[in-house]
Each structure stands twice: as structure tokens, then as C-alpha cells.
Amino acid sequence: xxxxxxxxxxxxxxxxxxxxxxxxxxxxxxxxxxxxxxxxxxxxxxxxxxxxxxxxxxxxxxxxxxxxxxxxxxxxxxxxxxxxxxxxxxxxxxxxxxxxxxxxxxxxxxxxxxxxxxxxxxxxxxxxxxxxxxxxxxxxxxxxxxxxxxxxxxxxxxxxxxxxxxxxxxxxxxxxxxxxxxxxxxxxxxxxxxxxxxxxxxxxxxxxxxxxxxxxxxxxxxxxxxxxxxxxxxxxxxxxxxxxxxxxxxxxxxxxxxxxxxxxxxxxxxxxxxxxxxxxxxxxxxxxxxxxxxxxxxxxxxxxxxxxxxxxxxxxxxxxxxxxxxxxxxxxxxxxxxxxxxxxxxxxxxxxxxxxxxxxxxxxxxxxxxxxxxxxxxxxxxxxxxx
Amino acid sequence: xxxxxxxxxxxxxxxxxxxxxxxxxxxxxxxxxxxxxxxxxxxxxxxxxxxxxxxxxxxxxxxxxxxxxxxxxxxxxxxxxxxxxxxxxxxxxxxxxxxxxxxxxxxxxxxxxxxxxxxxxxxxxxxxxxxxxxxxxxxxxxxxxxxxxxxxxxxxxxxxxxxxxxxxxxxxxxxxxxxxxxxxxxxxxxxxxxxxxxxxxxxxxxxxxxxxxxxxxxxxxxxxxxxxxxxxxxxxxxxxxxxxxxxxxxxxxxxxxxxxxxxxxxxxxxxxxxxxxxxxxxxxxxxxxxxxxxxxxxxxxxxxxxxxxxxxxxxxxxxxxxxxxxxxxxxxxxxxxxxxxxxxxxxxxxxxxxxxxxxxxxxxxxxxxxxxxxxxxxxxxxxxxxxxxxxxxxxx
Numbered sequence: 124x125x126x127x128x129x130x131x132x133x134x135x136x137x138x139x140x141x142x143x144x145x146x147x148x149x150x151x152x153x154x155x156x157x158x159x160x161x162x163x164x165x166x167x168x169x170x171x172x173x174x175x176x177x178x179x180x181x182x183x184x185x186x187x188x189x190x191x192x193x194x195x196x197x198x199x200x201x202x203x204x205x206x207x208x209x210x211x212x213x214x215x216x217x218x219x220x221x222x223x224x225x226x227x228x229x230x231x232x233x234x235x236x237x238x239x240x241x242x243x244x245x246x247x248x249x250x251x252x253x254x255x256x257x258x259x260x261x262x263x264x265x266x267x268x269x270x271x272x273x274x275x276x277x278x279x280x281x282x283x284x285x286x287x288x289x290x291x292x293x294x295x296x297x298x299x300x301x302x303x304x305x306x307x308x309x310x311x312x313x314x315x316x317x318x319x320x321x322x323x324x325x326x327x328x329x330x331x332x333x334x335x336x337x338x339x340x341x342x343x344x345x346x347x348x349x350x351x352x353x354x355x356x357x358x359x360x361x362x363x364x365x366x367x368x369x370x371x372x373x374x375x376x377x378x379x380x381x382x383x384x385x386x387x388x389x390x391x392x393x394x395x396x397x398x399x400x401x402x403x404x405x406x407x408x409x410x411x412x413x414x415x416x417x418x419x420x421x422x423x424x425x426x427x428x429x430x431x432x433x434x435x436x437x438x439x440x441x442x443x444x445x446x447x448x449x450x451x452x453x454x455x456x457x458x459x460x461x462x463x464x465x466x467x468x469x470x471x472x473x474x475x476x477x478x479x480x481x482x483x484x485x486x487x488x489x490x491x492x493x494x495x496x497x498x499x500x501x502x503x504x505x506x507x508x509x510x
Numbered sequence: 511x512x513x514x515x516x517x518x519x520x521x522x523x524x525x526x527x528x529x530x531x532x533x534x535x536x537x538x539x540x541x542x543x544x545x546x547x548x549x550x551x552x553x554x555x556x557x558x559x560x561x562x563x564x565x566x567x568x569x570x571x572x573x574x575x576x577x578x579x580x581x582x583x584x585x586x587x588x589x590x591x592x593x594x595x596x597x598x599x600x601x602x603x604x605x606x607x608x609x610x611x612x613x614x615x616x617x618x619x620x621x622x623x624x625x626x627x628x629x630x631x632x633x634x635x636x637x638x639x640x641x642x643x644x645x646x647x648x649x650x651x652x653x654x655x656x657x658x659x660x661x662x663x664x665x666x667x668x669x670x671x672x673x674x675x676x677x678x679x680x681x682x683x684x685x686x687x688x689x690x691x692x693x694x695x696x697x698x699x700x701x702x703x704x705x706x707x708x709x710x711x712x713x714x715x716x717x718x719x720x721x722x723x724x725x726x727x728x729x730x731x732x733x734x735x736x737x738x739x740x741x742x743x744x745x746x747x748x749x750x751x752x753x754x755x756x757x758x759x760x761x762x763x764x765x766x767x768x769x770x771x772x773x774x775x776x777x778x779x780x781x782x783x784x785x786x787x788x789x790x791x792x793x794x795x796x797x798x799x800x801x802x803x804x805x806x807x808x809x810x811x812x813x814x815x816x817x818x819x820x821x822x823x824x825x826x827x828x829x830x831x832x833x834x835x836x837x838x839x840x841x842x843x844x845x846x847x848x849x850x851x852x853x854x855x856x857x858x859x860x861x862x863x864x865x866x867x868x869x870x871x872x873x874x875x876x877x878x879x880x881x882x883x884x885x886x887x888x889x890x891x892x893x894x895x896x897x898x899x900x901x902x903x904x905x906x
Binding site: 229230231232235236250251252254256257259260263266267270295296 | 626627628629632633647648649651653654656657660663664667692693
């Protein structure tokens with residue numbers, strides 16, 4: 124029982140295979156890799172199993188508790204699950220058979236094709252439309268999800284856009300600069316609305332995970348590459364991030380910088396995670412976490428960069444900085460943060476070392492500033508219509 | 511009252527798109543008066559009769575009046591027709607957007623913009639100057655049957671009645687060498703233009719039936735190029751469904767053809783075939799449901815809107831030369847605004863309530879009932895198409 128409960132997600136195969144022999148081989152390799160973790164986690168696992176609540180499957184109401192102590196299949200919402208890290212995480216979780224993944228994506232057809240392309244089993248996922256560049260769409264997604272009748276056990280705020288070469292800002296449907304509007308404000312509203320659903324969940328380990336990025340942390344080398352992130356006094360955000368008669372940058376700077384806007388939005392994500400932890404962890408028992416899975420140089424996040432960058436960046440990261448991580452590995456790491464019983468500590472910014480072991484990383488001074496987090500929270504509430 | 515009743519015969523003239531522009535009410539009224547005069551001159555008796563019956567219809571419906579998203583109140587002394595709700599697919603650009611704008615501008619309609627790119631639709635509505643309360647964007651991707659079903663559930667949760675459905679969205683891949691496929695594995699042109707709309711229309715028919723609106727309509731946009739009884743329809747490649755062999759095989763390119771007739775893939779022909787399907791579907795709806803439900807089923811060809819994004823996948827030279835060719839050579843060119851106005855007519859004009867009609871417009875912008883080609887009128891083929899399509903979208 125302890126062993127079963129502690130199982131880690133399966134190692135991702137690079138090519139989807141439906142052969143049972145391959146599956147068996149995968150399980151064997153998996154067991155040997157995870158043996159150490161199983162031993163370390165066994166005590167807490169045993170304790171946790173004893174508190175299991177009544178079981179329900181996605182889409183069906185809670186049944187009467189029977190003698191078995193089986194944890195039901197969990198439901199996780201992953202934003203931006205149609206490519207890159209989000210897709211790899213969705214695949215990793217779905218493959219275990221223990222999770223039903225709601226892929227919240229703005230391009231429905233792309234998501235459907237990606238899930239099929241990744242070999243995800245039909246019953247293991249549901250695609251729902253979500254466009255974080257529109258607050259109306261966020262609200263419609265929440266209504267639609269609630270009507271689907273599934274519990275909500277984990278939420279992964281993964282979606283992001285990055286416009287490194289943009290000279291002028293673009294804006295969301297609600298008039299906010301796109302990077303901060305999508306990466307922070309859309310997720311802020313989504314997380315706040317779905318927190319209710321997570322509180323009602325009977326799942327033993329509920330988690331809200333917001334993707335961070337090392338480049339938002341100015342206590343690292345990567346974070347010191349210009350342009351550096353800096354929220355200043357949040358003047359631009361308070362003015363609504365509108366280009367006309369105001370700044371499109373959070374710090375109120377007059378000149379727009381697409382790369383800095385992205386980094387700023389990531390600081391917002393990490394500040395938001397910590398503020399959620401301070402306000403809600405003790406009260407709700409929900410775990411709030413952020414993570415940096417490594418530099419996934421092959422994803423579509425860089426699609427708007429110049430071709431030369433996209434050509435040189437993967438080998439640079441692989442051989443020079445050695446920060447490169449494959450999409451499959453990063454998906455596995457994110458899936459760990461979603462489901463690993465040893466990673467239930469709240470308020471943590473998780474990272475991984477070269478041996479693929481997780482550790483609690485330190486955030487920069489600005490990204491740890493509780494006053495700034497509180498101010499960000501209050502301004503964001505106003506901007507998304509929650510205050 | 512007479513003037514007010516006459517007003518409902520024509521949608522408002524579309525102004526040029528300007529933010530905050532003030533409409534010249536004098537010339538606007540002048541246009542209406544002229545139009546009214548013309549109508550009286552040409553069909554005085556008919557018009558008078560229509561007006562009387564329309565008034566009777568309105569009176570009969572007043573008791574059940576409600577506004578969008580508000581539950582019906584007790585009938586008051588006023589005989590006001592409530593605001594209608596129209597679902598328009600592909601409303602983020604071109605004809606769909608122009609129609610949404612035309613309807614919203616009247617103040618008599620709330621438009622549900624059913625679009626696959628939510629942000630694009632939101633921006634387009636703002637740029638067109640549509641009043642914020644006159645529309646709601648709801649996501650719909652016709653390339654996924656799951657998305658269609660989710661759309662239906664989402665639109666029902668808005669708690670608005672549904673009075674008109676306009677199946678306008680289309681994809682056109684004229685230069686594609688290889689087919690692309692929907693989420694469900696169908697060839698894209700037929701999957702989006704026909705099958706997605708077929709499922710949507712079937713699902714929303716029950717909502718139309720339960721509407722209390724006096725004139726409920728289901729409109730499927732056609733295309734003259736699907737009609738081989740016209741010059742345009744004879745430009746190769748010509749539309750032809752054959753015996754529907756490919757459709758029956760699932761259009762998935764695996765062990766069967768991606769073309770409805772089982773032939774080799776041709777992006778332009780796939781589009782034309784899908785339009786024949788649209789027109790056959792409209793007629794089959796009419797035969798099966800008009801008498802039973804009172805819903806009006808119609809199709810139309812608004813003219814060649816050479817400026818829309820439908821041609822975005824064509825070569826740049828075509829996109830450059832096609833508008834002047836249509837304007838000066840074939841004289842079939844129509845502006846997006848005019849096309850939107852025409853489609854809005856089919857949505858709301860009391861004189862266009864006849865069901866089973868393929869509407870077209872002449873050079874003086876007067877509507878007339880156009881003839882469909884032999885294949886597009888084939889009742890047996892329509893029935894067969896219906897039955898195969900039911901299976902493909904999971905209704906049978």
C-alpha cells in the first residue's frame with residue numbers, strides 16, 4: 124500500500140507506444156529509479172492514506188464510502204496544455220492513470236491534435252476553451268468547468284506568452300499589455316475563482332501551482348542578463364497597463380520592452396503564489412507552489428524570437444550553461460509538483476539539480492517582498508473586477 | 511405607427527466604421543422614406559396586407575415577451591417586441607462581423623458571436639464600434655465536435671432565448687496540396703463548413719423551437735460557386751458530390767478518400783462541395799421541420815465579397831487581382847458592409863420569412879429567390895447526406 128501510494132509518474136517515453144511489453148519495461152525501470160524516494164516518503168504516506176475522504180470519479184457524484192481505501196482519480200486543470208511543458212505534464216499525469224487532465228487551451232483544434240499526437244488515452248483528458256487574454260473567457264471557462272460536474276483537485280497555471288523582439292505593446296481584450304495580461308492577470312482571476320472549487324474538493328492533496336522562471340530572479344546569472352526584471356512601485360500596473368496616456372510596463376517606464384514585460388509577469392506569478400500561501404494555506408490546507416523546471420529551449424515560447432536565436436539557444440543551454448532540460452523531463456518535474464507526496468510543502472519555489480533531484484530554491488529580494496505582493500494583489504483585484 | 515412598421519422592413523443603413531461618429535439622422539430618415547415610398551409604389555396592396563398581419567402576429571406574441579437574460583415578466587399594456595438573440599458563427603471577420611454589426615446597430619438584436627479565436631472576436635467587435643451590451647462572444651471551434659457540444663451547453667447557460675442561428679463560418683484552402691483534418695479526423699473544409707454546422711444546427715433546433723420570438727430562422731450561408739447552373743459554378747473545379755462515397759467512408763484519408771465523391775483531393779472543390787452540402791442541408795431542414803416547427807430555413811448568396819479573409823490562403827497575386835476583376839469584369843463584387851446588410855435582412859426582414867428559399871440580390875440590391883442547381887436540389891441526395899452526416903457527428 125505504501126509503495127503504491129508513493130509511486131511517481133512513469134518515465135516519459137520519447138515516442139508514444141501502445142505495446143504492453145514496452146509498458147512493462149517502463150514500469151521496471153521506474154521502480155528501480157524511485158526506490159530511494161519510496162523509502163524516504165513511506166512514513167508520511169502511511170499517515171496520509173489514513174485520512175482519505177470518500178471517493179468520487181470525474182463527472183460522477185460522490186459514492187458511499189466502501190471498505191477500500193482507494194484514492195479516486197484526481198482532476199487537474201492545466202493552462203496552456205497544447206504544447207511544450209503543459210502538454211508534457213498533461214501526458215505525464217494522464218499516463219499514470221491516476222489523473223484526469225483538463226486541458227485549458229485557447230486553440231481547441233491544436234489541443235485536440237496535440238493530445239492525440241502525444242498518445243494520451245481518450246478518457247484521460249478533456250479539452251476546454253480558455254483564452255487568458257480575455258477576462259470574459261476566463262469567467263466562461265470557470266462556468267463551463269463547474270457545469271461539467273468534476274471536482275477540482277489541482278490547478279496548474281502554466282500558460283505564457285513571450286514577445287522578446289516586440290517594439291510596441293499589444294493588448295488583451297480588456298486593454299492590458301499582453302504579457303502581463305495573459306501571464307499574470309488572466310491567471311490571477313482564474314486562480315481566485317477556482318479556489319472555491321479546490322476548497323470543496325475531497326481529494327487528500329490539493330495544490331495550486333504557478334509556473335515561475337529563473338529569469339525573474341535577479342539573484343541568478345540568468346536573471347541579470349539585461350533587461351532585468353523590476354516592478355518598481357507598480358505605477359504602470361495601477362494605471363492599467365494601457366499604452367495611451369499611460370505606460371504598458373508595470374514599473375511605469377515609458378519605453379516598452381517585450382522581454383522585460385515577460386520577466387516582470389513572472390515575478391508577479393511568484394509574488395502571487397506567496398500571497399496565496401500567506402492568505403489561504405493555513406485556512407484551506409491547499410498547497411501553493413511555484414517552480415522552475417529548467418530551460419526548455421525547444422518550446423514554442425520562443426516562436427516570436429529571431430530564427431538565429433532559436434537555432435543557437437538550445438546548444439548554448441545544453442553545452443555552455445548546462446541548463447537545458449528536455450520537454451519530457453520538465454513535464455515529469457511539473458507532474459511531480461502536482462502529485463508527489465514529498466512535495467506538499469506550501470509556499471515553496473521548487474527547482475531541480477543536475478541529478479534531477481528537487482530542492483527548495485531561493486527567490487530574489489523583490490520576488491520575496493510581502494509588501495509588494497500585497498500591493499500587487501490589491502491592484503490586480505481591481506483590474507480583474509474582483510474588488 | 512405606419513412609419514414605425516415600415517421601419518422594420520429594412521435594417522439600418524450601415525454607416526462607415528467610425529468610433530463615436532454621429533449618424534446624419536436627416537439623410538438617414540430620407541433614405542427610409544424613399545425606401546418606404548418605393549415599396550408602396552411597387553407593392554402597395556401586398557405591403558398593406560403584410561403590415562396588418564405583422565401587427566396581428568406581434569399582438570399575439572406580446573403576452574410572452576421577455577428580454578435577453580431576463581425571465582418573462584407579467585404582460586404589460588405595451589406591445590413591445592423583445593430584443594431578439596441571433597447566434598452567428600464566424601462573426602470575427604468579414605460577412606459574419608458585418609452582419610453582427612448591422613443587427614446590433616438596430617438595437618433590436620443581441621448577437622452571440624460564436625468564434626474560435628476569442629481575442630480576435632473581442633477586438634473585432636470593439637473595432638466595429640459594437641455596443642458592449644449588444645453582443646456576447648462565446649467560443650466555438652467547428653473543427654471539433656466536442657467544441658460544438660460545449661458551445662451548445664455554454665450558450666444555454668447564458669439563459670437567453672435563441673431566435674435565429676446563422677451558419678456563416680467557412681474555411682477555404684484553394685492552394686492546399688495535402689488535406690488537413692479536423693479534431694475528429696474529417697477533411698477540414700467539409701468538417702468545418704458542413705459537419706460542424708450540421709451538428710450545431712441540429713442541437714440548437716430545439717432551442718429555436720422553444721423560443722417565443724415571432725419569427726425564428728435558421729440561415730445557412732451558401733455560395734454561387736456550388737451551383738453549376740451559373741457561370742461561376744462552371745469555373746473548374748466544379749462541385750460534385752457524386753454518390754457520397756467518400757463521405758460515407760468518413761473523409762479521413764485512411765482507407766478512403768478525403769473528397770465526398772471519392773476523388774482526388776482538391777482544396778477548392780472541397781469548399782464548393784461543402785457549400786452544396788450546406789444548401790442540401792437547408793432544404794432537408796425545410797422538408798423535415800418547417801411545417802412542424804414554424805421555423806424558417808433559408809440560404810443565401812450575398813455576392814462576391816472579394817475582400818474577406820476567406821481568401822487568406824490564396825496566392826497574393828490572386829488576392830490583388832480578384833477584387834477589381836469582380837468589380838469591373840463580372841460586376842459581382844459587393845462590399846462587406848452591403849453583404850452584412852443583406853444577411854441581416856434575411857435574419858430580420860418580415861418580407862423574407864418564406865422557408866426553403868435560396869436568396870440572392872440583383873444589381874439594385876433587391877432580393878429575389880434564386881434557383882439552385884439540379885444536384886443542389888436533389889431531394890434523395892439531401893436525404894442521403896443527412897443520414898450519413900448524422901452518423902458521422904454521432905447523432906445516429
